[in-house]
Amino acid sequence: MTVNPIIGKKEWVEKPDYYDYYQEIARSSYMLICFMMRNDSVIACEVFHPVASCAKDVIKQNGFEDKIKVVLKHSTELTVGPDGDLKEKANILVAEVFDTELIGEGALRTFQHAVKFLLEPDCIVIPSAASVYAQIIESSLISSWNTLSPVHVAPGKIIVPPKKVTSCHGSAAVHDVQMSQIPQDKFTALTDPICVFKFSFTGEKSIEMNETFIKQVTAINSDKAQWRDHWMQAIYYLPDVVNVSAGDKITLTAYHDEYSLWFAIPKASNKKNN
């Protein structure tokens, strides 16, 4: 999947016939996707054909063919019953269906459906919960990646984009980046990391597909940053430029739907803390 900047939507990118999926899969260790176990039986579920066939190969090479069945389906299409994909409901679910945004691969629906239709009550769900943290930062470098600047085409000749274009919010698409690769003096953290969403996957609490979180936070200069590995941090460009000084109260609004997150700081929301 990639973001098409022209239409502002995520779309699949077709690879040429000679593209070596197997190598890519092996390199990125895409193998264990969604395991459900009952007694001695294990069902591995994968919707993407090259990954499923790689998983089958790896399972065969390790001698687990009789124990692990790979089903090439989206988990929400799995059937349960004597002729189904699962003979009976499973009692353990292990799933790694997360992207940088956590929910971009449809994890919310995947767990919601699994708990309702594929799992016994009181089953073990791994992972059982996840939290999303946000931190407000200021950076003219990062901001320039999302804004059109005047272009110097020849000495004395500059193309200045119209204001309508420079003030365009652009798409709300996430920009994944490893913050450790951005020089520390190129951005300033204006708040500590704030927990904006907590998801429970066990079925004890219902999973909301749409939520809004509003929190007033005080602007500070912070040197704390969330440590991340494997998955990258994600930059979300705010729709409006907001001027903030240390001590200001800022209202951070975080939203999520089934697949994505987005953030805003209403312009009028920041005021001096007296």
Ligand SMILES: C[S@@+](CC[C@H](N)C(=O)[O-])C[C@H]1O[C@@H](n2cnc3c(N)ncnc32)[C@H](O)[C@@H]1O
């Ligand atoms: C995040 S990747 C797994 C990455 C791997 N565990 C690793 O660490 O490199 C998630 C995989 O699960 C598959 N997937 C996601 N949701 C699924 C679902 N509901 N049913 C079946 N497969 C799913 C995707 O096609 C993808 O191959």
